[in-house]
Amino acid sequence: MSHSPRPSPPTVTVVGIGADGWSGIPEPLRDLVLEAAVVLGGERHLELLPDVDTQHRLPWPSPLRAGLPALLETLGDGPVVALASGDPLVSGIGTTLIELLGADRVVIHPAVSSIALARARLGWPAESCAVVTLVGRDPALVLRELAPGRRVLVLSSDEQTPAQVAGLLTAAGYGASTLHVLGDLGSSAETQLTGVAKSWSRDSPRLHVLALELVGPPLLGWTAGLPDDAFEHDGQLTKRDLRASALARLAPTPGGHLWDVGAGAGSIGIEWMRAHPTCRATAIEGNPDRAARIAQNASRLGVPGLIVVTGRAPDALSDLPAPDAIFIGGGATAPGVLETCLGALKIGGRLVVHGVTLETEQVLAQAYNSYGGELTRIAVETAAPVGTFTGWTPARTVTQWAYHRS
Numbered sequence: 001m002s003h004s005p006r007p008s009p010p011t012v013t014v015v016g017i018g019a020d021g022w023s024g025i026p027e028p029l030r031d032l033v034l035e036a037a038v039v040l041g042g043e044r045h046l047e048l049l050p051d052v053d054t055q056h057r058l059p060w061p062s063p064l065r066a067g068l069p070a071l072l073e074t075l076g077d078g079p080v081v082a083l084a085s086g087d088p089l090v091s092g093i094g095t096t097l098i099e100l101l102g103a104d105r106v107v108i109h110p111a112v113s114s115i116a117l118a119r120a121r122l123g124w125p126a127e128s129c130a131v132v133t134l135v136g137r138d139p140a141l142v143l144r145e146l147a148p149g150r151r152v153l154v155l156s157s158d159e160q161t162p163a164q165v166a167g168l169l170t171a172a173g174y175g176a177s178t179l180h181v182l183g184d185l186g187s188s189a190e191t192q193l194t195g196v197a198k199s200w201s202r203d204s205p206r207l208h209v210l211a212l213e214l215v216g217p218p219l220l221g222w223t224a225g226l227p228d229d230a231f232e233h234d235g236q237l238t239k240r241d242l243r244a245s246a247l248a249r250l251a252p253t254p255g256g257h258l259w260d261v262g263a264g265a266g267s268i269g270i271e272w273m274r275a276h277p278t279c280r281a282t283a284i285e286g287n288p289d290r291a292a293r294i295a296q297n298a299s300r301l302g303v304p305g306l307i308v309v310t311g312r313a314p315d316a317l318s319d320l321p322a323p324d325a326i327f328i329g330g331g332a333t334a335p336g337v338l339e340t341c342l343g344a345l346k347i348g349g350r351l352v353v354h355g356v357t358l359e360t361e362q363v364l365a366q367a368y369n370s371y372g373g374e375l376t377r378i379a380v381e382t383a384a385p386v387g388t389f390t391g392w393t394p395a396r397t398v399t400q401w402a403y404h405r406s
Helices: 027-035 064-073 093-101 114-122 139-145 161-171 240-250 267-274 288-300 337-344 358-371
Strands: 012-017 038-041 056-059 080-085 106-109 129-133 151-155 178-183 191-196 208-213 257-261 280-285 307-310 325-328 350-355 374-378 381-386 389-394 398-404
Touching: 012 027, 012 093, 027 080, 064 093, 080 093, 093 106, 114 151, 114 178, 114 208, 129 139, 139 151, 139 161, 139 288, 161 178, 161 208, 240 267, 240 325, 240 350, 240 374, 240 398, 257 267, 257 337, 267 280, 267 288, 267 325, 280 288, 288 307, 325 337, 337 350, 337 358, 350 358, 358 374, 358 398
Parallel strands: 012 080, 012 106, 038 056, 038 080, 129 151, 257 280, 257 325, 280 307, 325 350
Antiparallel strands: 151 208, 178 191, 178 208, 350 398, 374 398, 381 389
């Protein structure tokens, strides 16, 4: 029985539209839109177009990413145009289409992005500010950026975003920060609202960029080894100096994905994600209370995207996204855990295991003999009162095995 080959996905031309709407699109691109057999876009964008009787216009599916592949397969071979706000590659549909179709099947014609317009209105050079997108994302992402004097441009999700961000800033000790809400940038209805986070009570337009001038105390850095009291925990925490040692060997890199196995308070995965905005992590923790605490710690420390899996390794490791690095903070002696983690490592992957018991130490010594790597015993002593004097209080010595798959 023969089967017809599946049709190739269409080439999609993405046309950016500014807040000035249809009239702001250059004439050659307007002709391109009007001559297309199919036009995709949000309801707001499609309503801007003049009527064309023979043209098929389709709104984006909801949920977008789940429904988009099936939609694209139905479009046939005719020219397809997608409409987007501003620059389609600034937290826009252009990025999603390229991920699905490949760069060779997507043509981008950007308009001026709202970020560029916001910088122009405020006089902020590009190199002087960070950009965070909260479109469809948790507002707690802003908390990773907190530092005195820092400028942040926020792509807001909707009219509720400024109040949500103001509340987060105030709770974090940054209530004196200035908020600028730049609405409908590039249109004749452009507006600007300015206020202070701790007293913010303004109504914001739905379409806007939120600009932050942060005022507050120095808090937490992005290098490994946050203070232990930065995390809520029940004692199951990889302590600061051991955490810094482990993360130095795990070596977070942009876009990298970490498995934090036996995550405890989630400190390793959280610090991995704080190293760069594109770092991803999955925390695996068998205790439900600790798993809930990990999610709370991640949100409060500005990385709410950390994925928490409640379950025990190795069973809980099945079907997880492939890791670039793995940390085993507990359970290395459980049957199959170390073998599963070693098997999941790709070329260039890094594995770090900590152990405090003789049984775990034996497992790590055997792994070192079999695979090589780096075997280290780490003993940390902290000054503490001894009666009326001061002496050294030793913490439990930890054996660390670090392995790099080459």
